[in-house]
Amino acid sequence: MxxxxxxxxxxxxxxxxxxxxxxxxxxxxxxxxxxxxxxxxxxxxxxxxxxxxxxxxxxxxxxxxxxxxxxxxxxxxxxxxxxxxxxxxxxxxxxxxxxxxxxxxxxxxxxxxxxxxxxxxxxxxxxxxxxxxxxxxxxxxxxxxxxxxxxxxxVNLDFFEFQNNNDESIIKAIVTRSLLPEYKHDIILKAFAILKNQNIPFELTIVGDGILLEKLKKLSTELNIEDIVIFTERIHNNELPKLLQNSNIYISMPTTEGVSASLFEAMACGCFPIVTDLPGNRSWITQKENGVLVESENTKKLAKEIIWAFNNPEIRQKVVFENRKFVEENAxxxxxxxxxxxxxxxxxxxxxx
CATH class of the missing domain: 3.40.50.2000 (Glycogen Phosphorylase B;)
Incomplete structure (x- = not known):
């Protein structure tokens, strides 16, 4: 046939x-x-x-x-x-x-x-x-x-496999949204500059490409965090699970959101989610229960919540297992x-x- x-x-x-x-x-x-x-x-x-x-x-x-x-x-x-x-x-x-x-x-x-x-x-x-x-x-x-x-x-759960990142000595954050204005990567970079000023250890991986790539690279230099921010630029989709599995915190700060497949991918791989407080994200994330919701374009609040997540590894450990189960049942x-x-x-x- x-x-x-x-x-x-x-x-x-x-x-x-x-x-x-x-x-x-x-x-x-x-x-x-x-x-x-x-x-x-x-x-x-x-x-x-x-x-x-x-x-x-x-x-x-x-x-x-x-x-x-x-x-x-x-x-x-x-x-x-x-x-x-x-x-x-x-x-x-x-x-x-x-x-x-x-x-x-x-x-x-x-x-x-x-x-x-x-x-x-x-x-x-x-x-x-x-x-x-x-x-x-x-x-x-x-x-x-x-x-x-x-x-x-x-999301393909055989592809986005769960891996619990047990390294609690450093924040290994990842952003997987396109480098476009609506995803507010500048807010994320400025939040991590606050963390650096407070001597909080981190690595930040920004995945993907977009019209703001060079501008964001320049901003990371101006904020003096260019040595601990990795811009992967465009990657093959097969490389994404490993990057997520090597991270312990997923961050996404768009000004508008419907349903984010990238959020499900991060939850499936064992990343603790910190995302914008928007109706679309509230469908999946309950504040401080299975992730953190942050009001849009609030750099100081974002930095504060990243630090909170870093200082509460036992909560993060509990959340990542529950989130994997949630994705298995719903996505x-x-x-x-x-x-x-x-x-x-x-x-x-x-x-x-």
Whole structure:
């Protein structure tokens, strides 16, 4: 029997996208065809991206016809999700990546994005909410909740294996978010400069690449911590588990968050999480029970909580074991992606019947 073929619309280099596609191949026996926009979604490029967006639906339709796809899936409801809806391909599954995908809220394009999103919501056959925090926005947007699947993709627990880092003599912190303004790496660097001034031993590993790389390297030099901050730049995904396993504290300080796969990866590998106090993170982290929540853009508070975690190794030890169990029960890629793949086969079957 010929494999079913899915057209994936989204940035294929992103770890979330790779997880999604690989899970569908492994647990649904799907073939994946990919297509993505070529213009960045930042600064002045946003206007160019909109122009590219407006010209893309015919290309997508032709791609679908060329490869005889059985279904289209898309990440981010305001861009690729809209293109999927406009393409006329059925069935359509779209994923809301953030709490609303309507970001930044002060953008002049906000009303326009909302129109695009509502169209995508209406035309889709399945809408992914990777976590419960996303559901509120869908309800307020009048989405037919029978179309919504609330389930994270999960993480590969054979890949992200648990390893308890027992070295309590030093903070081995890791950050795995893209080097973009919204992830506030500058706040993290400044917090660790406070730790250095207090003679608290640490190593900080910043994983990944992004437009702020050189600026952040310069900042680490200005803060006199460049000798204890490692910028790995872009790495192969196979290298990430080892870096997480060699760390004891995971830090993530974005200003907005839906569901972070990187948080699940860190919890799976045995890192104690310190993350921004946002609705998306509150779905998974309870303050001082299985991690620490820190208000956004508060350097001094972040430094204080890192020190608290360092000074309470017995709490961290208890938390990392409980967090691994939590991920196994709620974010197991092998279980969750099988459910998602089965749902796609069901949708395709309904279309052809």
């Amino acid at each position: 010929q494999k079913k073929r899915i057209l994936f619309l989204g940035e294929t280099y992103r770890a979330d996208a790779i997880t999604w596609m690989n899970g569908l191949k492994e647990f649904g026996d799907f073939e994946i065809v990919t297509w993505e926009l070529q213009t960045r979604s930042s600064g002045i490029s946003r206007i160019k991206r909109l122009i590219e967006l407006s010209k893309s639906f015919l290309t997508i339709r032709n791609t679908a016809k060329k490869f005889n796809v059985d279904m289209v899936i898309a990440e981010r409801t305001t861009s690729y999700g809209f293109l999927a809806a406009l393409s006329g391909i059925k069935p359509i599954a779209i994923a809301q990546q953030g709490i609303s995908d309507l970001w930044p809220e002060n953008s002049l394009l906000f009303p326009f994005k909302k129109i695009l999103q509502n169209y995508a919501f209406k035309k889709s056959d399945l809408i992914h909410a990777w976590g419960p925090v996303m559901v509120t926005h869908m309800q307020s947007s009048g989405v037919n909740m029978n179309k919504v699947m609330v389930l994270p993709k999960g 197991n890629y092998a279980i969750n992606m099988k459910k998602i793949a089965n749902k796609y086969h069901e949708l395709i079957k309904q279309k052809s019947s």
